[in-house]
Amino acid sequence: MRISFGAPKIPTRGIIVLFVSKGGKLSQVGQNIDQTCKGALKRSLKVANFEAKLGDKITVFAPSGYTNATFILVGVGESKQYNELRAQKVGAAIIEALQSSKELTAVIMSEIQNSSLVDNTLLAANIAFGARLRSYAYEKYKTKKESSDQKSSIKKLTFMLDRPNIARKKFEGLSKIADGVDFARDLVSEPSNIKTPKWMAQQCRKLSRLGVKVEVLGETQMKKLQMNALLGVGQGSVNESQCVIMSWNGNKESKKTLGLIGKGVTFDTGGISLKPANGMEEMIWDMGGAGSVIGTMCSIAGRNAKANVVGVVGLVENMPDGNAQRPGDIVKSMSGQTIEVINTDAEGRLVLADLLWYAQKRFKPAAMIDLATLTGAIMVALGREYAGLYTSNEAFGQKIIAAGKCVNEKLWHMPLDPEYDKQINSPRADMKNIGPRWGGSITAAQFLQRFTNGIDWAHLDIAGVAWSDKNKDTMEKGATAFGVRTLDQLIQDHYELK
Structure with a gap:
């Protein structure tokens, strides 16, 4: 239009x-x-x-x-x-x-x-x-x-x-944000018989036209980096896992970088811990976090944001197979920490664990935000209107919540606590990938925090808001691209050269 x-x-x-x-x-x-x-x-x-x-x-x-x-x-x-x-x-x-x-x-x-x-x-x-x-x-x-x-x-x-010229100029920046939102919606809506990890990586390469530096790591490269937690998720699929790094350096005068990390499970059967058939078709959007990161990179590059941002997405397919990861397996993550896999359907945190470690080790960002359709537990807690926000820094978390309010993407601050963290300790490894039944979204966030190495970090569990079954104020039902506008607003408010 x-x-x-x-x-x-x-x-x-x-x-x-x-x-x-x-x-x-x-x-x-x-x-x-x-x-x-x-x-x-x-x-x-x-x-x-x-x-x-x-x-x-x-x-x-x-x-x-x-x-x-x-x-x-x-x-x-x-x-x-x-x-x-x-x-x-x-x-x-x-x-x-x-x-x-x-x-x-x-x-x-x-x-x-x-x-x-x-x-x-x-x-x-x-x-x-x-x-x-x-x-x-x-x-x-x-x-x-x-x-x-x-x-x-x-x-x-x-x-x-x-004064139409003034309105036109103001709309130009907004139209670039809409480009990112629509790109993310397209990715999330694509059927998974097309949307393989390699297909997703190819879509990311399109951002190079906007000046984004795009790198793609295949399984051989990830094995050398010892990204075993991520690789374990995809080992049951015939489609090779990918890790895509998108770098935007819009502020040459600053070394301050924001890291955006996205879970990109292009289809999630649950693996050996197989999901029920009813509703499994919805798992085409289990890469919603990666979609939002990619959409954000599109938005900031399109409007030539004066900020330094790196986006890292892990693209895998979680399938049951004779070579698939089993409950009870123990994997050694890139960080060196070992993880007992209790449930192969708690796979997103395994992907993010290696991505978080890789991003902070290579780019040393001032802060990191990960986005993931991580848990059904967040929908039990918050329904389908709010995403859950967890953070290691309260002030940082409030900046994200404020950015969300500006664009009508609602976030609710959720707790982190050492008592929850204890619940993911394992007698056989450094940790296990799930805790007890209650507080599942919280224990998932506690798991991720173990891979942030003490830097400012926030986790957005967008499982309840990445897809909508009803029309919203500014969109029809379907993929929402939740997070693109919040992240773009956060970057405008706190990371761009003024």
Whole structure:
């Protein structure tokens, strides 16, 4: 979908979007159009008892004076409450309204009755951003559409407002973030018969076009590095495991680097500790953490972020086979610590253990954040609305939570404690890969902390939020790319050269 910005000019045909504030207040341009329509817009609002709540919509067809036009009136709520997030929801509402239309283009008269402190050009840019996010659909493998599913594919949105060049400039950075979000969604949505570890690594190579340095380690190289915890997970698969390192050096004046680590299990059967058949198809998105790391690297490179960031993702397939890892096996991780594998379905932490050690040993980052669809236990604790956040540094964790609030990705601070850590001690090795039944997400985080070597670290368990079974404010159900926007915001706030 193409998005453009232009100076205010009221079209006479096609779809025209106008905004309505609480109390049925049309913008000045809306009032001018209503006069030409002989009051048709206000009458429609009154007849429909239109409250103009955020996202409310009503359509007015061919009013007097505009017989070749269709007006979509979109509620924006209380004018003094306008901010970037609300603007994004307005953009999403526009897409929802347009999807049932047969028109391929629309003009948005972006003037808003705005009594907030947010500049109208910034609001317009964020309305466009919300529209861009909401317009995403993964239909790569659909050869035909059911009539009930038919939605028009909007080709172009034109936003009309004063100072369009300023709004366009502000949207440019947001559009690069949307590129990263959409890239992550594509990766997570891809079926696993296509999405092998090598296929994923090849997708990462595409980031080199944006200036990202991409390195791929195969199994031979990982064996030399003694990444035995990661390699053990994939040893039952015919698809070779991969480790991808993506480096972005946008601030030559600083050595401060942020490390992003992603679990990339391209399909998870559970291995010998086999999962139940019911719901196993959902394991195509067990690489959601890696997808978010890759999407973040795409976003920051696309907008040329003045920061140094390295992304490391481990790509494996966890399959049952005569060569697969067994419960009771003991592996020696890259750190030298030994791990008793009690359950082969607790495989993500084995992948992350070697990645965390590799990243801190090679790049010596100021801080590391890992993202993983790690445990079902986090969904028992938090449901499907919040991701769990664990951290070795409270101040660092609060920065991540604050970044999440800015972009409406919700994180809940979860505990770490020596008493939980004791629960993963093993009588046969340095540790085991699962603890007792209770607090499973916590003991998984305690396991990961043993491989961080004391640097500032945070773990985001995104198992409940990487995929949504219902529509969200700015996206349809499916892959969410949770974490891309939070990480990008964190980098803007704390790691970019000002």
